[in-house]
Amino acid sequence: GQQVMQIPQYQHVQEGEDFTTYCNSSTTLSNIQWYKQRPGGHPVFLIQLVKSGEVKKQKRLTFQFGEAKKNSSLHITATQTTDVGTYFCAGVQLGSSNTGKLIFGQGTTLQVKP
């Protein structure tokens, strides 16, 4: 079945440093979504990427979707303590776009030292 792999599993950074998490799917995706989950919380939608090679920015966050629509990345510039949490990518497989079923990566947990 489809798998979505995400690396690294954990990342500890000093406040002000940059952070990147990478996501790879074993199959081509219809679209990919990114979620943030704070400790003890639930996944909160950040962004959705649909087009091949798409790049979207949200303030200090930059999201990319690969040309082959099988990989994606999230880059945070100048991390802040409020960025702490686990970041998940979640892909919708081609052929599942009618249901929208999400296949989640394992997540990258970000710790930021002040």
Added chain:
Amino acid sequence: DTGVSQDPRHKITKRGQNVTFRCDPISEHNRLYWYRQTLGQGPEFLTYFQNEAQLEKSRLLSDRFSAERPKGSFSTLEIQRTEQGDSAMYLCASSSPAGTPTIQYFGAGTRLSVL
């Protein structure tokens, strides 16, 4: 608050007991999903409803699991004869097909502990 409500937030039960969770989606959303999340992992898809019809079920959903959405509004997820391996966070999400692809909004989840 996303507008998706789940009840209860926490459930502690003894092995072998039955449990039922409820999810109230955002009112205008006709798509409803159940996911299960264990510690250190991403959510795993369990099942999907469009209105009252259950259109997809994961192989993770054994015979002990059943989900319903009788009137196309709220949904229930029942686990019979619970096992310790069922301990997890059960998340509900809803979405509207107004645009394709659609965004899923998650509830706060029900954390199940099976003793």
